[in-house]
Amino acid sequence: MGRITLDKVRKAFGDTEVIPPLDLTIEDGEFVVFVGPSGCGKSTLLRLIAGLEDVSGGEIRIDGKPATDLPPAKRGLAMVFQSYALYPHMTVRKNITFPLKMAGMSEEEKKRRVDHAAEVLNLTDYLDRRPGQLSGGQRQRVAIGRAIVREPAAFLFDEPLSNLDAALRVGMRLEISELHERLKTTMVYVTHDQVEAMTMADKIVVLRAGNIEQVGSPLDLYRTPRNLFVAGFIGSPTMNLIDGAEAAKHDARTIGIRPEHIDVVGDGPWQGKVGVSEHLGSDTFFHVHETGLADIITVRAPGEVNHRAGDTIRLSPQMDKLHRFGQDGLRIA
Amino acid sequence: MATQHSRAAARFMIAPSVVLLLAWMLIPLGMTLYFSFLRYNLLMPGNNPFVGFENYAYFVTDPAFQAAIVNTLLLVGGILLITVVGGIALAVLLDQPMWGTGIVRIMVISPFFVMPTVSALVWKNMFMNPVNGLFAYIAEVLGMQPFDFLTQAPLASIIGIVSWQWLPFATLILLTAMQSLDSEQLEASEMDGASAWSRFYYIKLPHLARAITVVVLIQTIFLLSIFAEILVTTNGGPGTASTNLTYLVYAESLLRFDVGTGSAGGVIAIILANIVAIFLMRMIGKNLDA
Amino acid sequence: MARAVTTKTKAINTAIAWTIAILIFFPILWTVLTSFKSEGTAIADPPVFLFFDWTLENYATVQERSSYFRHFMNSVVISVGSTIIGLAIGIPAAWAMAFVPGKQTKNVLMWMLSTKMLPPVGVLVPLYLIFRDWGLLDTRIGLIIVLTLINLPIIVWMLYTYFREIPNDILEAARMDGATLRSEVIYVLLPMAVPGIASTLLLNIILAWNEAFWTLNLTAANAAPLTAFIASYSSPEGLFYAKLSAASTMAIAPILIMGWFSQKQLVRGLTFGAVK
Numbered sequence A: 001m002g003r004i005t006l007d008k009v010r011k012a013f014g015d016t017e018v019i020p021p022l023d024l025t026i027e028d029g030e031f032v033v034f035v036g037p038s039g040c041g042k043s044t045l046l047r048l049i050a051g052l053e054d055v056s057g058g059e060i061r062i063d064g065k066p067a068t069d070l071p072p073a074k075r076g077l078a079m080v081f082q083s084y085a086l087y088p089h090m091t092v093r094k095n096i097t098f099p100l101k102m103a104g105m106s107e108e109e110k111k112r113r114v115d116h117a118a119e120v121l122n123l124t125d126y127l128d129r130r131p132g133q134l135s136g137g138q139r140q141r142v143a144i145g146r147a148i149v150r151e152p153a154a155f156l157f158d159e160p161l162s163n164l165d166a167a168l169r170v171g172m173r174l175e176i177s178e179l180h181e182r183l184k185t186t187m188v189y190v191t192h193d194q195v196e197a198m199t200m201a202d203k204i205v206v207l208r209a210g211n212i213e214q215v216g217s218p219l220d221l222y223r224t225p226r227n228l229f230v231a232g233f234i235g236s237p238t239m240n241l242i243d244g245a246e247a248a249k250h251d252a253r254t255i256g257i258r259p260e261h262i263d264v265v266g267d268g269p270w271q272g273k274v275g276v277s278e279h280l281g282s283d284t285f286f287h288v289h290e291t292g293l294a295d296i297i298t299v300r301a302p303g304e305v306n307h308r309a310g311d312t313i314r315l316s317p318q319m320d321k322l323h324r325f326g327q328d329g330l331r332i333a
Numbered sequence B: 001m002a003t004q005h006s007r008a009a010a011r012f013m014i015a016p017s018v019v020l021l022l023a024w025m026l027i028p029l030g031m032t033l034y035f036s037f038l039r040y041n042l043l044m045p046g047n048n049p050f051v052g053f054e055n056y057a058y059f060v061t062d063p064a065f066q067a068a069i070v071n072t073l074l075l076v077g078g079i080l081l082i083t084v085v086g087g088i089a090l091a092v093l094l095d096q097p098m099w100g101t102g103i104v105r106i107m108v109i110s111p112f113f114v115m116p117t118v119s120a121l122v123w124k125n126m127f128m129n130p131v132n133g134l135f136a137y138i139a140e141v142l143g144m145q146p147f148d149f150l151t152q153a154p155l156a157s158i159i160g161i162v163s164w165q166w167l168p169f170a171t172l173i174l175l176t177a178m179q180s181l182d183s184e185q186l187e188a189s190e191m192d193g194a195s196a197w198s199r200f201y202y203i204k205l206p207h208l209a210r211a212i213t214v215v216v217l218i219q220t221i222f223l224l225s226i227f228a229e230i231l232v233t234t235n236g237g238p239g240t241a242s243t244n245l246t247y248l249v250y251a252e253s254l255l256r257f258d259v260g261t262g263s264a265g266g267v268i269a270i271i272l273a274n275i276v277a278i279f280l281m282r283m284i285g286k287n288l289d290a
Numbered sequence C: 001m002a003r004a005v006t007t008k009t010k011a012i013n014t015a016i017a018w019t020i021a022i023l024i025f026f027p028i029l030w031t032v033l034t035s036f037k038s039e040g041t042a043i044a045d046p047p048v049f050l051f052f053d054w055t056l057e058n059y060a061t062v063q064e065r066s067s068y069f070r071h072f073m074n075s076v077v078i079s080v081g082s083t084i085i086g087l088a089i090g091i092p093a094a095w096a097m098a099f100v101p102g103k104q105t106k107n108v109l110m111w112m113l114s115t116k117m118l119p120p121v122g123v124l125v126p127l128y129l130i131f132r133d134w135g136l137l138d139t140r141i142g143l144i145i146v147l148t149l150i151n152l153p154i155i156v157w158m159l160y161t162y163f164r165e166i167p168n169d170i171l172e173a174a175r176m177d178g179a180t181l182r183s184e185v186i187y188v189l190l191p192m193a194v195p196g197i198a199s200t201l202l203l204n205i206i207l208a209w210n211e212a213f214w215t216l217n218l219t220a221a222n223a224a225p226l227t228a229f230i231a232s233y234s235s236p237e238g239l240f241y242a243k244l245s246a247a248s249t250m251a252i253a254p255i256l257i258m259g260w261f262s263q264k265q266l267v268r269g270l271t272f273g274a275v276k
Helices: A042-050 A092-102 A107-120 A136-148 A166-183 A194-200 A218-223 A228-233 B004-035 B054-061 B063-094 B101-113 B116-127 B134-141 B154-179 B183-191 B196-223 B228-233 B245-255 B259-289 C007-034 C057-065 C068-099 C105-116 C120-133 C140-164 C168-176 C181-210 C214-218 C226-234 C241-261 C263-270
Strands: A004-013 A016-026 A031-035 A057-062 A077-080 A154-158 A186-191 A203-208 A211-216 A240-243 A254-257 A262-264 A270-279 A283-289 A297-302 A312-317 A323-325
Touching (some): A004 A042, A016 A042, A016 A057, A031 A042, A031 A194, A042 A154, A042 A186, A077 A136, A092 A136, A166 A194, A203 A218, A228 A254, A240 A297, A283 A312, B004 C068, B054 B063, B054 B259, B063 B101, B063 B196, B063 C007, B101 C007, B101 C241, B101 C263, B116 B154, B116 C226, B154 B196, B154 C263, B183 B196, B196 B259, B228 B245, B228 C226, B245 C120, B259 C105, C007 C241, C068 C181, C120 C140, C140 C181, C140 C214, C140 C263, C181 C226, C181 C241, C181 C263, C214 C226, C241 C263
Parallel strands (some): A031 A186, A031 A203, A154 A186
Antiparallel strands (some): A004 A016, A203 A211, A240 A254, A254 A323, A262 A312, A270 A283, A270 A312
């Protein structure tokens, strides 16, 4: 079981409140991702759940039991750190065994669990090496292994992939998702990368300056961003935001349209000059200037489409995919 | 996790060091200050009357004091000049590709581990002795008169001996600093067309500036207190030709048993050292924030 | 720079560096060589370098005629003793400052450093009198106390810079893994701190072994360590080069070897972490 409830949890460092009172429920077995720009308080929130920081107010409950004042080890949670935090003087086996040793487990139980974890994570051949002799991806797996063997109520991940190169990151992302499929244990995952959030999460929590901006499934957030911040944060390339007369036509302060929801058609209502084109093969991104709407309108066209820089093209937004935001930045239904 | 509990434990753990050092600093320092205002000679028992600044006046007007100040400055300045310039040169040299770097390094660093009394004695007898010393032999081979280093140029000789001891220190620190220089910076400057000399002058030397300052300050602290080398080689003489402030205070206190005057000299030495210390502490303090 | 250096450049560098290094090392080498000569050979004109009758007789004489061994033991007891006590006091302090830093930590550290800047001669008189009155003059324990105190700031500083390099993440990981404070210290912190503690120990023994102000001023025949014992050779009757060399070689050899091993850590210790 691993249901985590935060009830009016707040955190202040001295006089600066980094997390104003906040409520959140993480259901058992859920993969929840905290996402937001750096400094938004997502890591602090994770550390509050872990017990590595004291809360300044409010209550944390794990499976209904109060955990606010429990030391980290007593919360039944396991954490994977950004720096992996492996013990450099211990072999891989000893690293993974360490939490079991601390729990005073029997030798055969320790061996059984470690061997199992090593097999799951493809670490069997490396058990006698030290962390210094491993690649980044392998270290990452050891850190996960150390978390798995405890059979925790929930896993906490603090930006675990940010030290890996791009190719490895995609691979590890998949591995962690598969791990979640198999273990069905609650996972709380912190990242600043919205792609990671979208691809892995059951539920995304978008944070800004310690406040929860929106909670929802990846597609909820994509389809119905609650405000301008979420609209701009979720999705890649980012949503085009248009102010002024064009927005006023739709009774909004700002309208938003995602690049993939703009079609290049001969008779579209908008027109502009093509600037840079980015050819990805599967898609082509155009940066369109001089539209009179915004500095740049980004358009995503499927497949290989060729427009030379300087060409004038006409664009047509898909009206049903238009997002409208009011004076206060909130979505207008 | 800095909880109240761990804070209390931390204070408890730091306390012994702080208390001991506080006692070490305050008690003798207070006594030195107190003695410096008394007429107090161990050879003349009796009451020790308060005499105000008399000891200071006596100490400062003593011709030996002026000589000692000049000698102290010459010692510190001379050794600093030799060790810093020599240290930079050696650091640049040892940073070059060569065979046997490890052994060269070990040989260069060795003098620093020789205890001051041994190095003073070895230099004095086996090298500088005008009859049997190696230098006398070399002079003889070159057809020159043997030179009695410690009598004719006592201060310069001591500068030589102490420089030999401290050159490794400067070299080692400057070499360490040199090796922390990002090689991409050098490559970039090479791409920019900088010659070897320009690379040294515009890239390496500025990079070393901080380490040089540290070397100068730390050595100054130690060099102000040169003692064993003087005691062993010249006993401060001939006359006061090689007496520095430390040796003068020692002579006043433990040779002439004049506690009052010795203490006044001690206070002056502390003030001088503090002037240097303030700069050094600032440097190190800045590093603590980084 | 991953480029081939011409053999010629490398040869020139090597020649210059070796020449200078040998010149710098020469006084030590000469002392060691002389210690194996007879007194006559030691002052031979012209001097002989390698081709003489090697003898161990000087070492034997130094041992027999003087109380060399006692002074050697004094050096060992004083330098090791003051280092161990210093570590016992310094480790908890450095530990606390590195892992539970408070608002005053920096000030305390700087203040500790400032005590090291105190010129010894400034407190020579009172210390001499205290030692005289308490019967500490010419005792090992007296010197151990003084050397512990003068080197304590270096010990705390060096340890502090090492401890601070242990990432906090790892300690937090241990806490998450269920380690109590005790097991955190035993299984995680201590093993990671061992290299730092070892280098601190080594450097401090070197400094204490070579300390030549207090050892000269506060000891006489009994507790004199090698620094003071060697100084007694400066009197004219001690002018026997071969024996002087033998005594000197024995006095510097152990520390020279320790120094070679700790040269890297030396920089950090002697610059209070300002140069790494």
